[in-house]
Every structure is written in C-alpha cells, then in structure tokens.
Amino acid sequence: MQHALLIAAACLMALLSTVGAALPYPILPPLFASxxxxxxxxxxxxxxxxxxxxxxxxxxxxxxxGSAVLGPLSDRFGRRRMMLLASFGAxxxxxxxxxxxxxxxxxxxLFARFATGLLEGRSAVARALLxxxxxxxxxxxxxxxxxxAFYLGWLVxxxxxxxxxxxxxxxxxxxxxxxxxxxxxLVAAALPRETASAAxxxxxxxxRNEHSLNLLxxxxxxxxxxxxxxxxxxxxxxxxxxxxxxxxxxxxxAQGIALVTAVMCAVMTSVSLFAGRPSTVAPLRLASVNALxxxxxxxxxxxxxxxxxxxxxxxxxLPMSYYxxxxxxxxxxxxxxxxxxxVMGLLSTTFCLANILMxxxxxxxxxxxxxxxxxxxxxxxxxASWRLQxxxxxxxxxxxxxxxx
Numbered sequence: 332m333q334h335a336l337l338i339a340a341a342c343l344m345a346l347l348s349t350v351g352a353a354l355p356y357p358i359l360p361p362l363f364a365s366x367x368x369x370x371x372x373x374x375x376x377x378x379x380x381x382x383x384x385x386x387x388x389x390x391x392x393x394x395x396x397g398s399a400v401l402g403p404l405s406d407r408f409g410r411r412r413m414m415l416l417a418s419f420g421a422x423x424x425x426x427x428x429x430x431x432x433x434x435x436x437x438x439x440x441l442f443a444r445f446a447t448g449l450l451e452g453r454s455a456v457a458r459a460l461l462x463x464x465x466x467x468x469x470x471x472x473x474x475x476x477x478x479x480a481f482y483l484g485w486l487v488x489x490x491x492x493x494x495x496x497x498x499x500x501x502x503x504x505x506x507x508x509x510x511x512x513x514x515x516x517l518v519a520a521a522l523p524r525e526t527a528s529a530a531x532x533x534x535x536x537x538x539r540n541e542h543s544l545n546l547l548x549x550x551x552x553x554x555x556x557x558x559x560x561x562x563x564x565x566x567x568x569x570x571x572x573x574x575x576x577x578x579x580x581x582x583x584x585a586q587g588i589a590l591v592t593a594v595m596c597a598v599m600t601s602v603s604l605f606a607g608r609p610s611t612v613a614p615l616r617l618a619s620v621n622a623l624x625x626x627x628x629x630x631x632x633x634x635x636x637x638x639x640x641x642x643x644x645x646x647x648x649l650p651m652s653y654y655x656x657x658x659x660x661x662x663x664x665x666x667x668x669x670x671x672x673x674v675m676g677l678l679s680t681t682f683c684l685a686n687i688l689m690x691x692x693x694x695x696x697x698x699x700x701x702x703x704x705x706x707x708x709x710x711x712x713x714x715a716s717w718r719l720q721x722x723x724x725x726x727x728x729x730x731x732x733x734x735x736x
Contacts, residue, residue: 337464338473340522341457342480344414346487347514353488354503354510355428357588358496359386360574370435380575382437384694387571389441390448391686394679397452403673405456411522413456418515420450422508429504452683458675460522462663468609470663475606475656483600489589496585546669546677554722555666556681559658562622562715563685566651568708569629571686572693573644576701581637591644599648606656614661615723617653622716624650630709633702 363372363383371386372379397417405413424447431440461473495502546552577583577591610617628650631643659678666674693704 334465334469338461338476340517341461341473342476343517344514345457345477345480346484347510347517350484350488350491350507350510353484353592354492354507355425357489357492357574357585357592358500358503359383360578360588361585362500364575364578371432371437371440374437378698380697381694383575384690384697386437386441386444387694388687388690390444390451391567391683391690393445393448393450394452395448395683395687397449397683401452401456402459402675402677402679403670405459406670406673409524410456410460411518411524414453414518414522415515417450417453417456418511418518421447422511422515424448424450425504425508425511429501429508432500432504448683452679456675458659458663458678462659462667462675471609471656471660474660474663475603475608483596489592489596492585492589496589544677544680546666546673549669552666552669552677555662556677558715558718558722559678559681560685561711561718562625562654563682564689565625565629565708565710565712565715567682567685567689568693568704568711569625569632569647571690572697572701572704572708573632575697576632576640576705579701580640591641595645595648597648598645599652602649602652603656606653613723613727614657615719615726617657618661619716619719619723621650621654621657622712622719625654626709626712626716629705629712633705633709 360383362369363379363386372382374382401413401417424443427443428440428447431437431443457477458474461477462470465473491506492503495506547556574588574592577588581587583591625647628643628647632640632647635643659675662674662678689704689708692707696703696707
C-alpha cells in the first residue's frame with residue numbers, strides 16, 4: 332500500500348508538471364514562423380527562425396543547469412523540499428512568460444523561459460524518488476508508469492492549449508502556472524517530510540561539487556553519456572522541429588499542431604503502460620532496437636510528404652516509449668551506487684544539452700530547409716542504435732551481465 336501511494340504521488344506530480352510544460356509548446360512555431368510581424372519575431376531584425384531557435388534553446392539551457400544540480404541537491408536536502416521549491420519557482424516563470432507575450436518583449440520572454448527551465452529540472456528528483464525506494468521489477472514498472480504520466484501530460488497539455496488558445500495567447504501559460512501550483516500541493520500532501528543529510532555543506536557546495544556531470548569521471552558513464560546524447564539529439568531534433576515542419580509542409584496552425592501532438596502522445600502513453608514489463612531481451616539490445624525505430628520514424632518525416640510524415644510522427648511514440656522504459660531502469664540498476672539523484676540527473680542533463688545543441692544547430696539548418704534538421708536527427712539516432720548494439724555485444728563477449736553493476 333505504501334509503495335502504491337508513493338508511485339501514485341510521483342506520477343501525479345509528473346502528470347501535472349508536464350501539463351504545464353506542454354501547454355505553450357504548440358504556440359511557438361506559428362508565433363515565430365507564420366509571417367505575421369510582432370515584437371517577438373522582429374527582435375533586432377534577426378531571422379524569425381533564428382529567434383525561434385534561441386527561444387527553443389533557452390528553456391533547455393535552464394533545464395541543463397537545473398537537472399545537473401537538482402538531483403544531487405535532493406540527495407543532500409531531500410526530495411520533497413526540492414520538488415516544492417522547483418514547482419513554485421516554475422509557476423512564477425510561466426507567469427512571467429505570459430507577461431512577456433502581452434508586452435511582446437523578446438528579452439523578457441527568454442528570461443522567463445530560462446527561469447522556468449531552471450526549475451523544471453525536478454524530473455530527475457521524481458525518478459530518483461522511485462529509484463531509491465523501490466527495487467527489482469517493481470522499480471522497472473514504476474519507471475514505466477512515471478514515463479507514462481509524463482507522456483500523458485504532453486497529451487493533456489496540447490489538447491488544453493487547443494481548447495484555450497482562442498481566449499488569448501497568455502491563457503495556456505496561466506494554466507501552466509496553476510498546474511504547477513497544484514502539483515506542489517499534491518507533493519506537500521502525499522510525501523512525508525524528510526530529514527536532511529547530516530552533512531553540513533552548503534547548497535552551493537553541493538551544486539558545485541556534486542552535480543551530475545561529475546559522473547563523467549567514470550569511463551563507462553562517459554560512454555553512456557555520449558551514446559545517450561546522440562540518441563537524444565536525434566529525438567530533440569524531432570520534438571523541436573516537427574511543429575515547424577507541420578507549419579511549412581501541412582500549413583498547420585497552433586490548434587492543428589496540438590492535435591497531431593495529442594495523437595502522438597496518446598500512442599506514447601498507451602505503450603508506456605506496457606513497456607515496463609520484464610523482458611528476456613538484454614536491456615542494451617532492446618534499447619538499440621528501439622533507437623533504430625526512432626531513427627526510421629524521424630527519417631520518414633524528413634523524407635515524406637504531409638500524409639506520410641504525420642503518420643510517422645504518430646508512430647514515433649512507439650519505439651520512443653520502449654526506449655524510455657528500458658534505459659532509466661537499467662541505469663538505476665547498474666549505476667545506483669553513484670547516487671540515484673545524480674544518475675537520473677545525468678540522464679536529464681543529457682536531454683537538456685541535446686535540446687540546446689539541436690535548437691541552435693537546427694535553427695541554422697532550418698534557414699535552408701527544416702527537413703535537413705530531421706534528417707540529421709535520424710542519422711544521430713541510427714548511430715546511437717549502432718553503438719548500443721556494439722556495447723551489448725562487448726558485454727556479452729566478456730560474460731558481463733548487463734542488469735547489475
């Protein structure tokens with residue numbers, strides 16, 4: 332019963348936090364690339380696609396910093412405390428985003444998105460909460476359910492954006508702030524107060540010396556970082572630029588993008604409920620197969636017409652769900668001795684870094700053709716699949732079991 336309440340609390344927090352994050356997502360590409368001039372897409376007379384790329388990158392930059400330090404900080408000061416602080420702060424960031432849209436201030440919008448991202452790094456804390464209190468197959472299933480809750484938030488968020496954007500561009504951001512405050516209330520009610528670590532070091536010392544990137548001192552974790560970075564670069568190339576592809580190829584507006592995103596996330600959510608079941612297939616082998624599936628889906632969007640591309644966007648959710656169900660659980664089993672908060676933080680940090688790299692590189696490639704960004708993403712995902720399969724074969728040849736450290 333205690334485990335069920337813990338899992339439910341973590342999943343509800345994940346659901347509400349991603350609802351808040353997903354609400355504004357369908358709005359940005361039409362706002363910057365529709366051709367209608369405004370104070371945001373004419374800043375300093377820079378190309379709108381470049382401004383969009385910076386706007387896409389600034390939030391993950393905050394996430395990069397937040398994910399690197401919030402996991403280790405939660406190891407030191409407690410999961411509950413860090414979740415509450417991050418939720419309240421991110422709600423304030425969404426309120427600032429709404430203000431920036433009202434006054435059409437691009438610099439304020441960037442600041443607000445950065446601040447929001449900085450405090451949205453609590454996803455590593457939620458994963459660490461489950462990783463350090465659950466074990467074995469239950470932990471694997473819980474990680475899968477947590478991923479499903481995150482995906483469900485991406486489903487509910489765009490649908491709510493489509494339903495509310497007619498009332499004004501700022502409405503989704505206010506809903507995002509409210510969702511985060513509700514998330515904080517649920518965390519406060521569901522999670523018991525924790526005793527902070529007996530260590531007397533300050534939060535700044537922990538953030539500086541115990542952030543997740545310190546794990547890269549270990550050779551095998553460096554290998555994980557490089558391969559996972561390649562895969563997530565492919566994934567974020569898709570996430571960040573398929574909405575722009577829909578604007579350019581299918582002439583979709585924010586409501587159309589929200590609908591396609593909702594269907595894709597419905598597939599991801601449904602698959603995630605079953606993806607965490609125990610498998611006889613080795614984890615790295617399973618991750619490799621699904622990374623290849625991601626590459627095929629993203630490549631199909633790059634090469635296909637509107638109808639084929641939209642089908643690939645929806646089906647992308649299938650291999651992505653399985654990959655996300657396998658890799659966090661495997662990392663928790665194999666590398667948990669380094670601190671669950673730090674390990675989950677490294678995965679989140681890798682994703683944030685990929686967002687930044689692909690937002691900047693992608694915005695430059697998109698000046699030529701948006702499909703080039705998606706093609707690059709497909710190549711990176713295919714390379715990650717190849718390296719994961721090679722890693723699996725090396726461990727098998729050496730007689731090393733993948734599931735334990």
